[in-house]
Amino acid sequence: EVQLVESGGGLVQPGGSLRLSCAASGFTFSSYSMNWVRQAPGKGLEWVSYISSSSSTIYYADSVKGRFTISRDNAKNSLYLQMNSLRDEDTAVYYCARGQNTVTTDFDYWGQGTLVTVSS
Amino acid sequence: DIQMTQSPSTLSASVGDRVTITCRASQSISSWLAWYQQKPGKAPKLLIYKASSLESGVPSRFSGSGSGTEFTLTISSLQPDDFATYYCQQYNSSWTFGQGTKVEIK
Numbered sequence: 270e271v272q273l274v275e276s277g278g279g280l281v282q283p284g285g286s287l288r289l290s291c292a293a294s295g296f297t298f299s300s301y302s303m304n305w306v307r308q309a310p311g312k313g314l315e316w317v318s319y320i321s322s323s324s325s326t327i328y329y330a331d332s333v334k335g336r337f338t339i340s341r342d343n344a345k346n347s348l349y350l351q352m353n354s355l356r357d358e359d360t361a362v363y364y365c366a367r368g369q370n371t372v373t374t375d376f377d378y379w380g381q382g383t384l385v386t387v388s389s
Numbered sequence: 390d391i392q393m394t395q396s397p398s399t400l401s402a403s404v405g406d407r408v409t410i411t412c413r414a415s416q417s418i419s420s421w422l423a424w425y426q427q428k429p430g431k432a433p434k435l436l437i438y439k440a441s442s443l444e445s446g447v448p449s450r451f452s453g454s455g456s457g458t459e460f461t462l463t464i465s466s467l468q469p470d471d472f473a474t475y476y477c478q479q480y481n482s483s484w485t486f487g488q489g490t491k492v493e494i495k
Contacts, residue, residue, distance in 0.1 A: 288466075313435065375439075376423070377438075
């Protein structure tokens with residue numbers, strides 16, 4: 270059974286940093302691209318970042334470019350999102366989501382999400 | 390950037406109704422469109438990919454159609470478990486979601 274479990278969310282002050290993790294199991298992690306998608310309270314879904322299976326291709330939404338860094342460790346079946354210079358508008362539930370090994374991919378499995386709250 | 394516009398934003402329907410949700414792209418995305426269902430407090434669930442392909446395990450009352458810039462998600466006979474919010478997503482160029490359509494009990 271495919272499982273994605275996010276962790277690392279919490280309360281952080283504006284300008285602060287946080288590192289999210291996503292632990293994957295039930296599939297060959299190194300064969301799939303991965304993504305972070307967020308959802309602000311009461312709002313819709315916003316794609317945040319993409320990383321290919323080998324980490325050779327990475328994309329970011331304009332809203333987080335230069336502040337967030339996506340990475341993965343295929344040996345540990347883990348995906349990460351380093352978030353720096355956090356702003357109030359980054360407050361959201363952050364989901365990791367699996368894609369296929371191509372850029373034109375939907376997201377077929379999602380984690381349960383981890384809440385990030387940016388507030389003073 | 391490609392913008393995705395869903396209509397309606399909210400839909401009131403009864404069990405057994407046929408329901409249609411529309412998604413329009415600001416430019417052609419071929420058939421690179423997915424539909425997701427999300428219930429409160431839960432992660433989105435993939436229903437349809439490549440505009441009309443049914444994800445494994447998804448009931449056959451869900452169907453998708455369209456290509457280019459106009460797409461539809463149809464639920465042929467609404468069931469109690471289907472009251473949720475539905476999102477379209479384009480993945481032709483980066484990834485963009487529609488604003489969502491909430492299907493409510495009439």
